[in-house]
Structures are given as C-alpha cells and as structure tokens.
Amino acid sequence: MAAPLPGLTSPLDPRLPSGPVASAWQRCREELPLISPVNKRRLRVLVVGSGLAGASAAATLAEQGYQVQLVTYHDSPRRAHSVAAQGGINAARNYASDGDSVERLFRDTVKGGDFRAREAGCHRLAEISGAIIDHCVAQGVPFAREYGGTLANRSFGGALVSRTFYARGQTGQQLLLGAYQALMRQVAAGRVSMFCRREMMELICVDGVARGVVCRHGLSGALETFTAQAVLLASGGYANVFYLSTNAVKSNASAIWRAYRQGACFANPCFTQIHPTCIPAGDSWQSKLTLMSESLRNDGRVWLPAAAGDSRPPQAIPEPERDYFLERQYPTYGNMVPRDLASRRARELCLAGRGVGPGGRGVYLDLAEAIRRDGREAIESRYGNLLAMYSRITGEDPLTSPLRIYPAPHYTMGGLWVDYQLMSTIPGLFVLGEANFSEHGANRLGASALMQGLADGYFIAPATVTAWLAGHPQPEIAADHPACRAAVAAAQSRIAALRPPRGALRPGSSTGPTAMELHRQLGLLMIEVCGISRSASGLRRGLVEVERLQQRFREELRLADHGLGPDEALERALRLEDFLGLADLMLRDALAREESCGAHFREEHQTEEGEARRDDARFAHIAAWRHRPGQPPERLCEPLQFTALTPSQRHYR
Amino acid sequence: MDAAPARINLTLRLWRQAGPDQPGGFETHRLEQLSTDLSLLEALDRLNDQLLRAGERPLSFEHDCREGICGSCGFLVNGQAHGPQAATTVCQLYLRQFRDGDTLVLEPWRARALPLLADLTVDRSAFDRLIAAGGYCSVNTGNAPEANSILIGRDQAASAFDTATCIGCAACVASCRNASASLFVAAKLAHLGQLPQGQPEQGRRARAMVAQMAAEGFGGCSSHLECEAACPQQISADWISWMRRQLARP
Numbered sequence: 001m002a003a004p005l006p007g008l009t010s011p012l013d014p015r016l017p018s019g020p021v022a023s024a025w026q027r028c029r030e031e032l033p034l035i036s037p038v039n040k041r042r043l044r045v046l047v048v049g050s051g052l053a054g055a056s057a058a059a060t061l062a063e064q065g066y067q068v069q070l071v072t073y074h075d076s077p078r079r080a081h082s083v084a085a086q087g088g089i090n091a092a093r094n095y096a097s098d099g100d101s102v103e104r105l106f107r108d109t110v111k112g113g114d115f116r117a118r119e120a121g122c123h124r125l126a127e128i129s130g131a132i133i134d135h136c137v138a139q140g141v142p143f144a145r146e147y148g149g150t151l152a153n154r155s156f157g158g159a160l161v162s163r164t165f166y167a168r169g170q171t172g173q174q175l176l177l178g179a180y181q182a183l184m185r186q187v188a189a190g191r192v193s194m195f196c197r198r199e200m201m202e203l204i205c206v207d208g209v210a211r212g213v214v215c216r217h218g219l220s221g222a223l224e225t226f227t228a229q230a231v232l233l234a235s236g237g238y239a240n241v242f243y244l245s246t247n248a249v250k251s252n253a254s255a256i257w258r259a260y261r262q263g264a265c266f267a268n269p270c271f272t273q274i275h276p277t278c279i280p281a282g283d284s285w286q287s288k289l290t291l292m293s294e295s296l297r298n299d300g301r302v303w304l305p306a307a308a309g310d311s312r313p314p315q316a317i318p319e320p321e322r323d324y325f326l327e328r329q330y331p332t333y334g335n336m337v338p339r340d341l342a343s344r345r346a347r348e349l350c351l352a353g354r355g356v357g358p359g360g361r362g363v364y365l366d367l368a369e370a371i372r373r374d375g376r377e378a379i380e381s382r383y384g385n386l387l388a389m390y391s392r393i394t395g396e397d398p399l400t401s402p403l404r405i406y407p408a409p410h411y412t413m414g415g416l417w418v419d420y421q422l423m424s425t426i427p428g429l430f431v432l433g434e435a436n437f438s439e440h441g442a443n444r445l446g447a448s449a450l451m452q453g454l455a456d457g458y459f460i461a462p463a464t465v466t467a468w469l470a471g472h473p474q475p476e477i478a479a480d481h482p483a484c485r486a487a488v489a490a491a492q493s494r495i496a497a498l499r500p501p502r503g504a505l506r507p508g509s510s511t512g513p514t515a516m517e518l519h520r521q522l523g524l525l526m527i528e529v530c531g532i533s534r535s536a537s538g539l540r541r542g543l544v545e546v547e548r549l550q551q552r553f554r555e556e557l558r559l560a561d562h563g564l565g566p567d568e569a570l571e572r573a574l575r576l577e578d579f580l581g582l583a584d585l586m587l588r589d590a591l592a593r594e595e596s597c598g599a600h601f602r603e604e605h606q607t608e609e610g611e612a613r614r615d616d617a618r619f620a621h622i623a624a625w626r627h628r629p630g631q632p633p634e635r636l637c638e639p640l641q642f643t644a645l646t647p648s649q650r651h652y653r
Numbered sequence: 654m655d656a657a658p659a660r661i662n663l664t665l666r667l668w669r670q671a672g673p674d675q676p677g678g679f680e681t682h683r684l685e686q687l688s689t690d691l692s693l694l695e696a697l698d699r700l701n702d703q704l705l706r707a708g709e710r711p712l713s714f715e716h717d718c719r720e721g722i723c724g725s726c727g728f729l730v731n732g733q734a735h736g737p738q739a740a741t742t743v744c745q746l747y748l749r750q751f752r753d754g755d756t757l758v759l760e761p762w763r764a765r766a767l768p769l770l771a772d773l774t775v776d777r778s779a780f781d782r783l784i785a786a787g788g789y790c791s792v793n794t795g796n797a798p799e800a801n802s803i804l805i806g807r808d809q810a811a812s813a814f815d816t817a818t819c820i821g822c823a824a825c826v827a828s829c830r831n832a833s834a835s836l837f838v839a840a841k842l843a844h845l846g847q848l849p850q851g852q853p854e855q856g857r858r859a860r861a862m863v864a865q866m867a868a869e870g871f872g873g874c875s876s877h878l879e880c881e882a883a884c885p886q887q888i889s890a891d892w893i894s895w896m897r898r899q900l901a902r903p
Contacts, residue, residue, distance in 0.1 A: 060794040075715065076781050078821055079723045095801065131797070138797035140790045140850045142814040149804030167814055173722055174817060181789035188785040196778065219770060248718040283688040285695045288719045389720075392741065395690070395749050458794045514705055516698070562710040564671040565771040568701070569711055 012265065012624055012638040015419040016120050021644050022103075025124040028420070032463055033470035040065035043469055046228035048200050048213060048255050050077030052172070052450060053433025054234030055179035056457030062186035064462060069226055070183070070192055071215050073199040073250065078180045081236060081248040082453065085172025086293050087156055088164035089136075089450040091129035096153045096162040102126045107645060108159065109448065113413070113441020114598035114614060115647040116268070116622070118640060120420060121439045125448075128455040133165055135458060139178040143167050157294060157446025158336055164447045169293060169385055175450055179457070198224065199571065200255040201491035203231070203262045203429070206483045210259075210429035211474065214487045216495075216574075219566055223488050225479040230428050230465050233259060234457065237412035237434035239272060241579045241586065242531070243523020244281055245409035246291045250571075256416050256435050257578040260585075264424040265624035265636060267417035267437035269582065270590035273444055273599045274532050276342035278408035279393055280362040284520070289408035290393060292365075293386055294446060297335050299370035299379065300403070302326050302342070304363050308353040314364055314402050325349060333652050340443065340532070340599050340612075341652060343407035347532045350406070357404045364402035371399065407532060411449060413440040413599070414589075417624040417638075421464035422456060425626075428472070430465055432456040437622070442598025498573050499559045512556030515573040522549055522576070526583055530590050535603040539591040546583045553580060585625055585633060592635055595619045609653055616647050659689045661753040665700065667712060668760045669772055677769075679758075689749040693736065693757075694719060694726060696748060713772040719744040721885060724820030727827070728773040729760040734824035734883040742822060742885045762823055764832035766870040777823050779869040780837065786865035787858035788841040790850050803849055810848075817844035818886045825880035831872030836880040838862045839896035840888050846899060856902035863900060 017024040035043070043066050047058040050072035062068045074080060092105035105126035110119060133151070137143065143165050144152040156164035167174040186192040197218035204212035204227065212227035235255035239245035260266045277296060278289045305312070306323040325345055327334040335342075346363045349355065356362045371379050376399060380387065387398050394404070415437040422430045422438070433453035440448065477484065513521075525545050529538035559573055596605045596612035597619070605613045622638040662685045670677030682703070687696055694716050701711040717725040721742045728743060730736035736746045751757070759773060767775040805813075817840075825836040842859050845851030851858070874893050881890035 056794075063793040074717070075725065075777060076821065078781075079717055079725050081718060081723070083724075084718045084720060084722050093800070130800075131795075134797040134800045135792070135794055137800040137803060138790065138792045138850055140813075140845050140848050142810050142817050142844065142848065145805050145807045145810040147807050149806050150801050152807075167817075170722065170818060173820075174814070177817065181784060182792075182794075184781060184785040185789045185791065187781075194781075196781075248723060250717050282690045283695075285688070285691055285699050287692075287695050287698055290720050389745075392738075392745055393747065395747065462794070514702060516702065558705060560705070560708060562671075564675065564710070566713045566774065567711075568713070569705055 012417065012425070012636055013419065014118065014638055015421055016118065017420065021119045021123040024120045025127055029463055032467040035466055035470045037065045041067070043067065044069060044228040045230050045232065045465060046071070046212060046226050047232045047234060049080065049234035049236060049435070050074060050180070050183070051080035051082035051234060051236055051433060052176055052179055052453035053435070053457040054232070055080070055176065055183045056454050057232055057234060057432055057461045058192055059179060059182035059186050060458050060462045061465065062189070062191035064466070066191070068186070068192045069195065069228060071195045071198040071200065071213070071226060073197060073218060075196055077183060077194065077196070078177065080176060081251050082176045082450070083173045084248065085450055086169045086291065088154065088166035088171045088447040089132070089175065089454070090156070090163050090445070090447045091133045091165060091451065092126050092163060093130050093133065095151060098161045100161040100163050104161065105129060105163065109439065109445060110441070110645055111648070112443055112445040113439070114443055114650070115441065115616070115620065115642065116271070116597055116640065117439050117441030118420070119642060119644050123644070124460070125439050125452060125455050128459050129451050132451060132454045132458065136175055136178050139182060141167065141174045141178045158338060159445070172450060175454065179454070195226070200235070200258060201494070202487040203259050204483050204487045205262055205426060206477060206481065209427045209474065211477055212484065214484070214491050216491065218571070221567060223491050225484045225488060227477050227479065227484065229469055229474045230430065232430045232432060232461060232465065233416065233435050234432040235435045237415065238579070238582055239409040239412050241522070241583050242409040242527050243519050244286065244289050246275060246278060246289050249287055252575040252578065253582050254575055254578045256431070257582055259416060259424065259426065259429060261627050262426060263627065264426045264429060265417040265626050266414070266585060267622050267624045268414040268442070268589065269586045269625065270530065270593060270600055271413035271442050271598060272409060272586070273339065273411040273413060274343045274407045275410035276339050276346060276407045277365065277405045279390065280357050280404055280406035282358045290389070291408070291410065292390060292403065292405060294339070296365060296383060296386065296403070297342070299382070300335065300365040300367050301369055302335050302346070302363055302365055304349055304354045304356065314356070314366070330652055337652055340601065343532045344601060346407060362404040362406045365405045366402035367398060368402070409527070409531070411444055413437065413442065413444055417622070421467065422461055423464065423468065428468065428474070430461055432461055442600055494574070494577070495570065498557060498577070499561050499570060512558040513552065514558050515569060515576045518549060518553055518557070519572065519576045519579065522546070522579060522583060525549070526586070530586055533601050533603055534590045536591060539587050542587045543584065546580060546587065550580045553577065588633065589623055589625065593619060593623065611653070612650070614649065620647070659749070660686045661689055661748060661751065663687060663696065663748070663751065664756040666756060666758045667772070669712070670769060671710065672771055673769055687748055689747065691748050692719065692744055693730070693746045693748065694744045713770070713774045715774050716744060721745040722820060724822040727762065727822040727824055729762070729827065731758050734762070734828040735885055740885055740887050742820070762827035764826050764871070766832065766834070767823060767826060777821070779871070780821050780823065780834070782869060783834065783838060783862055783865050784841065787854065787861035788845070790845060791854060805848060813844050813847040816840045816847070816888055816892060819888055820886060822885065824883040824885065826871065828879040828883035829872070829875050830877060830879070831875040833874050834866050834869070834871040835874040835893045835896065836884065836888060836890060838866055839892040842896050842899055843892040855899060859896065859899035859902065863896070
C-alpha cells in the first residue's frame, strides 16, 4: 500500500497571483469580476455551517444582495463550536507598539506552519487581520480594553509581540455572536433563509459543478434538497476522529468527507494539532476533553515524580524527587516550549510509566511557586474562571494541589484542498474556515483559527464567490433534476445499509457494538498511532485496524429504527462511517509524509536530540488526496515556493 | 489521587414523549455504578446505551460542546433549571453533586413559547427571532472605522461583556413562573446599549425586541428573580428594570 512518491507535476492549480506576495491580494481583488446588484438578487448561494466562517460568509453575501440559504445541524446558528474558542484573535495592529507589523504576522504564520503553507495565502491573512478587528468592534464585540479606552492586547502562544485581541476567556463566543447577529439581521431582512437541524448527507454536482446538497432533517428524518448557484462548506474540523477531543460532541467531518467522495481533493489530512494543556481522560464514559488555556503555562511548572510508580499525593513528594522535565530538557524555554514539544515530552514519560492520575495519563501543572511568588489572590484573579472550571470538572482544588493535564486533539490544519480563491477541486464548491486546509501549514499558531475563519467568511469568499458566479452563470435546477434525485437516493441507501427496516434486525446487529462504542475504539487507535507521535509500523497497523473496524461497522453495528422523532444513534452512526473513511486517509497521508514537520512527528525522522527533522527537498509540498472509487486514493502534490522567506529549522534546546 | 473514583447508583425519573403530538409521561430508569467523575449528560449517554441495547427508543436531549458555552443543553433537575449547582449548565453538572441512591426527576423546559419537540428537547427558535427583531448593530462588512477610533472605558467594556456572555440556553424562561424571556432580551439590550456602537438604534431595538417577546408568547417579568438564580452566566436581573427605561429612548 506504499503511496506513490511525490510527483513533480500537479493537476492542482492554486491560481496564485503572480508577482510579490506583499501586494498580491490587492492586485487579485482589483481584477476580480463583479456582478451588478440587480443580478445578485437572482443568484442563490448555499452555506453549510454556521460557525465563524459560515455565519460571517452568509451575512456578508446577503448584505451584498445574494439570496443566501444557510443549513446547520444545530438548533440555532449560535451553537456552532467556534463558540468555545477561549484565547483570542490575532491581528497585526501594533497597538502595543512592540514592533508588530503585517510582515511579522505573515512570517510568524509561515514559520509556525513549519513552511508547509502558501506564502501568498498567509500574507493575505495578515493583511486582512486588522479589518476583522475593525468590523467586529463596529458590530459591538466587547473586546477587553485598557483604562484609556483603547483595545487591550496580550501575547499568546509564545509570540514575541502582543497582537492577540480577546474577550476574557470567551473570545470565540463573542465573535460568533457578532457574526450570528449579523446573520439574524439578514434573516430579518429576508435575504437569508435559515434551515436549522439539517445535517448534510450528500453534495449535488451537475456536470461536475457543485450545485447543492441533500440534508437530513434532525427531527423528522426527512431528506431535503437544497440547490444553488454556488455551495460554501464551512463545517469545521475533524478532531473528533480521535473520539475524545476538545471539539463539541457533534462536530464531524461528514460535509467535507462527502465532498471528498464526490471528487474534492483532501489536503494534508495528517496535520492535526494536539493541545498540551487539557484535563485528562478518566472514566470510559467520558465524552469529551476540556481545554485549560495555555496561558497557565506562563505561571505553572510542569513536573512528574522522578521515580516511576510513585503513588504519593503530589504535595508529599519533596522537591529533589520531582522532575521538572520541560525545564530540564529545554533550559532556555522551559515550560513555554511550543505545543508539540510539550505534548511529545509528556507522552513519552507517561508511556514510560511515569504519568499520574487515572491510567497514568497525566502530568502535573503546578501553580505553587507562582502562588508563593505573586500571592494566592494574584493567581486567582489571573486564572479565576479557568481554575473554577477545573475544580468543577475534577472536584480538585488547583490552588492547593497541582492540576493534572494531558495533551488532547484540538484543531485540524488539514481539510479540503482549496485554491487561492478558496475553491476546491470541484468547481463552484468553496470551503472556508477549519474545513479547508489553508494558511496554517503543518501547525497553527495560537489565536489564528478565529482570524482565518473570519478572514475567509467576511472578506475572501464574498469577493471570490462573486468572481466565480460572474464568470460561470448557472441555470436554475429543480429539486427533481436527475442529479438531485441521485444524491437523495445515495443518502437513502446509506441509511438503509446501516439501519434495518422498522421491526427487523440485521444479522448480528442485536448483539453488536453501538456507534459510540466503535467510535471510542477508533479514537483510542488513532490517538495511539496517529496522534502526537507516528511511526511507519504503527501507521501500517492502524490501517489494518481501521479496516477491521470498518468491517465491524458494516456487519455488526447495533442500530434500530424507532420510527418517531430525533434519532441521535443514527446520526452518530452516519458520522462515524465518515470518520472511519477519513481515519484511513489520515493514516495513508501520515505514512506517505516521510518527514517530521509541525505537528506531524515521524519517529523515523528526528535529529539526535529527538527534534523534528523536516525534509524540504522531498516534502516542501501540499499533499492532496483524490478519491478513486474501488481503488486506493491518489496522492497529488502542490509544490510550495518560498520567495519572501527562506525556510529555516526550529531550535529550542 | 490514584484511588478508584467513587461510584454511585441513581434513579432517573424522565419525561418521555416521542413527539409534540404524542402522549407523554414519566419513565423510571436505574443507572448503577456511575463514576462520580461523570457529568449528568454522560450519565444520560450511558442510559441511552442501555436503552439502545434493550431495543428501546433512546432519550432525546440537546447537548454539544459539553463545556458550558454553546447553550444547547438544559432541562429541569428536580424542578431546578440546570440542577442544584449555581452558575452551572447540566453538561458541567458532575455526579459528585449527588449522593448514592438519589432520585433525579428530569423534565424539559415548560413554556408556551418553547414548544416541546421530544423528551427533554424543546424548540428555542423563538430566541433566534428575538435577536432577528433587533439584537444587532446595523453595520455591513467592509465599512467599519478603525477599531481604536471608538474609545470604550475598561469597566464599561467589562460590564457590556457581563451581559453579552448569555449563552441562550433559556433557563431564565424555564425558571420564571410567567415564562418570561425578559432576562434574555434585557441582556442583549444591555450588551449593545452599554456600548457606543449600539446607541443609534437602541430605542428602536428595545421596542422591537420587547414587542417580539410578546408576539412569541413569552410572559411579562414575574419579578421573582428566579431567572437570575438559574442563569449559568449569572447575568443580573437588574438589567430587566434598566430595559424598561430603554423603551422610552429615541
């Protein structure tokens, strides 16, 4: 099953503007064709997803005069998981007068992504970042302020400048409510039709062009057809392939996976980010992992008992018998080393039997020294709500005993391949936010996810979707168009294959595993072989095990039709089917990328000091996978050129 | 710390109703040997696993982020919206708050404006329509002034945040004997009305949202302040009287 070696030619055309990256977006935008307001009114755009990217795109396209339809599986657009982002949003405003600039944010983004993202895209993101803040402030987003009334900034995720705007620990919530309110304003104006409780089942393509989707209604189970002149997927990331992650329980990959199965290339699926500071897993019924903001590492010291199997409570372990392993291994950066290093070192020690807490999967994050230095009150006021959340979840008091933390899947850099104009390899299908693979390369900077989602939705897609529609007029299609009927039939047969008719049972399905149980097994496997650290042997074993899980899913899944009302068991099964397919692709991608870069660490490719060894000669490219029915997927390459920056290696020791 | 977590048995009395037009009633289920490190929603996951294995219809309840911020979850636990712990949604309500052998009665929000869909799930789309009635600043993308050209004092911004933090769970409605959405509407009016950006439309916004509240079938404020007690975000009910004064603004 060895993947083909990276090719030199590629059918993927990123449509990058020529010339210097610094003014590329400006030049591109000025040349994009426009559509008159009268004609915009006649065009319908369909948006799937209501998070930062989807809600902002839907609102902006409606403001411009399009008829917009928005589908979301939530009961209200305001529930989308962007709501849970804690830290903040970056913008190159240099309000802190610490030397920040568009160029610096651009460089940090490319470097943070370990030179696996396009320069032009990263530069555009940095350019747009300031306008996002302007717009969100105008909407009434209550960002933190200085006493003089100007916007407050903080340094985040190891950045050397303070460029992160924030609204306490709920920045994502406040930005999402801003976009949601803008969306509801357009609903009231009659320019957005909102369809809640609809989950995308299939993409509708006519002559190879994306023209709509089939959704399943979450209450009635009815399959509904939505058609449009352009389709925008803003359905979020796929960290729930690991079952336990910091994502919301319903976050899923189905919309992008269905598009992949229809021919949209999937780029860099193995680039997934693990966040080092989450509350560890405990009971097997635990349904999610909760993030503890990374800011705790500013004041907390990470340690483990020096001896394996030391079961004394942390306070009873004297200083000489503690191993402050990050400080020991990285004397310069100490507890502030980047996310992937902190995660990897914690995992290694836990695998060596040194971990603490349930299953030995945890390390201590100790605030005791900071409390001695700054006083209990100072620490409480700095981290009050975080510490309260920790004690609510664990029942332990982090002011008297150290927090237990462990790395958890948090964000997925990979996603559907898009060109510079955010269009996938399926014409007319645009992909926004975490659902696409753009700008973050092999690793994402803290506070850059919100920036990218809103840049895509408020500023980029409205310009590029207009350009597509101007150049490619699409006739109306009716709901009984053969392509729509075929998509509905495909969705029906998927459901029928999983769920026997009412009252009947498939052979084996009366004793078989539930979707949740299989999903949990998939997650345990994926975190082991395709999580913080990956090896060829582990990835190959993963491929075999995923195939076995797929077979059990097909043959033994326990699912029944109760006929009435919502059916969350079926929803879980449909999502799991797509996660199983995606898991296979992630493993193939991780296996084919014979280098370590960003969050992708291959054990075979490390320096003598145990650091990642990138291979620019062979892997300075985006890997985009193309689905081929009945055959293994094909790996295409989009080479990356660096003209503004010279690729450099990280050094932290 | 490495000791096995405590385990408890719980009896759940649940409101079961297959759909809005179906008959409803209470059903009793027992859950045994639950780790007290689980949240109440994780206990319901286990219940649904039990039901699925017994060939019975699983319980419908709303949930998603399970960290208290999306506002999806919410039902009455022994008559209290989101249960006994203050400032906590049911997804963040951990079983260590209960004792071995406890019986928990779980019921959906009951309000005419929040019609029942199934079991513990209700339709809260009225909240979306309240926001659509005026809960926004009318600015289009692309023509905003430079962000620091609008100065807002630190405390003023913090106070606006304290009301903007509403998660839209509807516990305030469920705990009000008049099923009023006053705290929800007042919170949005206070968020935007405390900021310079919200001033041009504040009077119209207040009148439109309050009129929409009546049109949806929410009652008037009962002055019992149960909404404030139930609010997971601890939004002050003082904003309700403040809201009244907004109606007279230009």
